[in-house]
Amino acid sequence: MSEHSTYKPANGVEKWIDDRLPIIRFSKEHLMDFPTPKNLNYWWTFGAILAMCLGIQIVTGIILAMHYTPNVAMAFDSVEHIRRNVNGGRVIQAVHAVGASMFFAAVYIHIFRGLYFGSYKAPREILWIIGVFIFILMMATAFMGYVLPWGQMSFWGATVITNIFSAIPIVGDPILQLLRGGFAVDNPTLNRFFSLHYLLPFVIAALVVLHIWALHVPGNNNPIGVEVKSSRDTVPFHPYYTMKDAFAMVVFLIPFAWFVFFAPDILGHPDNYIQANSQVTPTHIVPEWYLLPFYTILRAIDFNVLFIDSKLGGVIAMGGALLILLVLPWLDRSPVRSGNFRPMFRWFYWLFVLNFIVLTYLGAQPAEGIYVLVAKFCVAYYFLYFIVILPVLSRIEVPKPLPASISESVLGKAHA
Amino acid sequence: MDGDHTLATHAEKPATRRDFLYVATGAVAAVGGAAVAWPLINQLNPDASTLALATIEFNLSGIEEGQSVTITWRGLPVFVRNRTQAEIDEAKAVPLSELKDPETDEERTKPGHEQWLVMIANCTHLGCVPVGESGDFDGWFCPCHGSHYDTAGRIRRGPAPLNLVVPPYEFLSDTLIQIG
Numbered sequence: 001m002s003e004h005s006t007y008k009p010a011n012g013v014e015k016w017i018d019d020r021l022p023i024i025r026f027s028k029e030h031l032m033d034f035p036t037p038k039n040l041n042y043w044w045t046f047g048a049i050l051a052m053c054l055g056i057q058i059v060t061g062i063i064l065a066m067h068y069t070p071n072v073a074m075a076f077d078s079v080e081h082i083r084r085n086v087n088g089g090r091v092i093q094a095v096h097a098v099g100a101s102m103f104f105a106a107v108y109i110h111i112f113r114g115l116y117f118g119s120y121k122a123p124r125e126i127l128w129i130i131g132v133f134i135f136i137l138m139m140a141t142a143f144m145g146y147v148l149p150w151g152q153m154s155f156w157g158a159t160v161i162t163n164i165f166s167a168i169p170i171v172g173d174p175i176l177q178l179l180r181g182g183f184a185v186d187n188p189t190l191n192r193f194f195s196l197h198y199l200l201p202f203v204i205a206a207l208v209v210l211h212i213w214a215l216h217v218p219g220n221n222n223p224i225g226v227e228v229k230s231s232r233d234t235v236p237f238h239p240y241y242t243m244k245d246a247f248a249m250v251v252f253l254i255p256f257a258w259f260v261f262f263a264p265d266i267l268g269h270p271d272n273y274i275q276a277n278s279q280v281t282p283t284h285i286v287p288e289w290y291l292l293p294f295y296t297i298l299r300a301i302d303f304n305v306l307f308i309d310s311k312l313g314g315v316i317a318m319g320g321a322l323l324i325l326l327v328l329p330w331l332d333r334s335p336v337r338s339g340n341f342r343p344m345f346r347w348f349y350w351l352f353v354l355n356f357i358v359l360t361y362l363g364a365q366p367a368e369g370i371y372v373l374v375a376k377f378c379v380a381y382y383f384l385y386f387i388v389i390l391p392v393l394s395r396i397e398v399p400k401p402l403p404a405s406i407s408e409s410v411l412g413k414a415h416a
Numbered sequence: 417m418d419g420d421h422t423l424a425t426h427a428e429k430p431a432t433r434r435d436f437l438y439v440a441t442g443a444v445a446a447v448g449g450a451a452v453a454w455p456l457i458n459q460l461n462p463d464a465s466t467l468a469l470a471t472i473e474f475n476l477s478g479i480e481e482g483q484s485v486t487i488t489w490r491g492l493p494v495f496v497r498n499r500t501q502a503e504i505d506e507a508k509a510v511p512l513s514e515l516k517d518p519e520t521d522e523e524r525t526k527p528g529h530e531q532w533l534v535m536i537a538n539c540t541h542l543g544c545v546p547v548g549e550s551g552d553f554d555g556w557f558c559p560c561h562g563s564h565y566d567t568a569g570r571i572r573r574g575p576a577p578l579n580l581v582v583p584p585y586e587f588l589s590d591t592l593i594q595i596g
Contacts, residue, residue, distance in 0.1 A: 184491035302575035309577040367562035
């Protein structure tokens with residue numbers, strides 16, 4: 001949006017740089033002057049919070065890699081070594097482990113904000129799709145990171161998740177051996193997971209750049225979902241949103257710090273403080289909380305569908321639950337973005353949120369009795385929401401009248 | 417520019433010697449690229465030290481009737497169970513029509529050694545080690561996702577698609593087996 005630039009090189013040096021690599025101009029246009037809707041609420045601060053989370057994970061991760069040993073004989077002890085012997089290691093390791101959970105808490109809020117305010121709709125489809133890929137990569141990165149301490153949950157999580165690939169017909173077993181580097185999860189698996197766990201955050205960082213680029217072409221969506229119509233609808237990103245984001249980051253860091261200093265292990269699982277043992281599965285195996293909804297979907301399919309057996313069916317359902325997000329912009333055809341103006345959508349949306357929380361809860365429960373039945377209903381609603389409810393609502397729902405502009409909505413509220 | 421004076425398209429002219437060279441060069445480059453990529457992927461496959469563990473021998477004489485042991489073969493846990501007569505009878509009494517992955521008890525054991533059940537101890541769903549002498553069919557129960565196996569290690573209920581895998585093995589004598 002270079003048309004909004006007010007940048008004038010202040011001196012000869014800046015002019016010289018600007019003629020060769022206009023990086024100061026770029027920063028001013030995109031980090032400072034960028035016209036941003038003036039009605040963004042605190043749900044919009046999670047983009048900046050997520051950028052901070054990625055930064056925290058990369059910095060603490062690089063430090064941990066200086067002290068960690070990716071070998072089955074030493075990995076478990078080296079993590080304990082970090083926590084007990086390395087200067088400040090107890091806190092740095094806790095920040096990295098808790099940071100993963102906080103990262104996912106923020107990304108779920110960010111995604112559900114997009115779902116409510118229709119941020120995936122035209123012209124922001126590519127922005128949304130890149131976000132889905134970032135989310136999937138985050139899950140892969142977090143999963144591989146959880147394997148590195150080589151505890152019981154690390155080992156059995158790795159076994160269960162890599163086994164997902166064996167559900168693929170015909171080529172499943174060769175792919176499984178290729179991924180593990182053996183017939184079971186073992187040293188080669190740990191080594192490559194360490195390598196990839198170091199690589200993927202930088203791939204995520206590259207995708208974040210594309211995500212922000214795709215954001216800066218149409219500009220931000222906003223709580224009323226009406227596009228910016230004039231410069232009266234916007235304020236410069238700096239200082240208005242740099243300050244608002246900074247404040248939100250500080251608030252976000254309060255629970256973060258509480259976990260780090262007072263309960264660094266509360267989000268983990270006690271079984272992961274038992275070293276990996278390929279002979280014994282923990283009696284109650286659960287993934288990290290942020291993977292639970294998809295884990296529930298995976299195991300809810302315990303019946304064969306036509307020629308698809310239950311195992312492949314579960315894998316298809318879990319993969320489908322993620323991939324369906326990619327086509328969401330074409331499933332919800334309602335021209336109204338914001339859920340604030342969609343009286344019927346709101347009910348189904350909040351039911352979807354509740355349903356997602358129940359899916360999370362069920363993932364941590366044993367696969368027996370009433371839980372199995374409830375899980376099936378929840379999985380059904382998850383897919384119905386995307387495949388049936390949103391397309392049908394697009395046709396039958398009568399939205400409330402939209403404000404003419406962002407300014408009108410803001411001023412109207414102030415006078416009311 | 418006037419359309420009549422633009423360069424002729426491929427459709428209007430027969431393929432030239434130059435076209436052929438382009439395609440041939442591109443094809444060699446693609447094959448060359450794949451040839452370079454394959455070792456970069458193949459290094460992920462099980463290495464020589466992993467493959468070297470392919471065959472083991474195991475002495476059965478220390479296992480009492482009704483006792484199970486778990487041994488390691490190729491890094492995988494393997495159940496060796498000395499079944500009781502009641503378990504064998506229970507397995508044989510099951511009609512094949514009740515099975516998700518139909519196999520008779522005889523097909524899962526060696527003739528003359530019916531009390532011995534040798535199976536890879538990873539649930540065929542996602543690879544957890546099932547718990548012995550439990551579940552609704554008196555065999556194994558996988559705590560991860562709730563698969564129940566019977567006294568012949570056959571899947572009876574839950575998400576697992578197949579019976580517990582019987583590895584290739586043979587009896588070298590009445591008390592010695594070779595797995596792999």
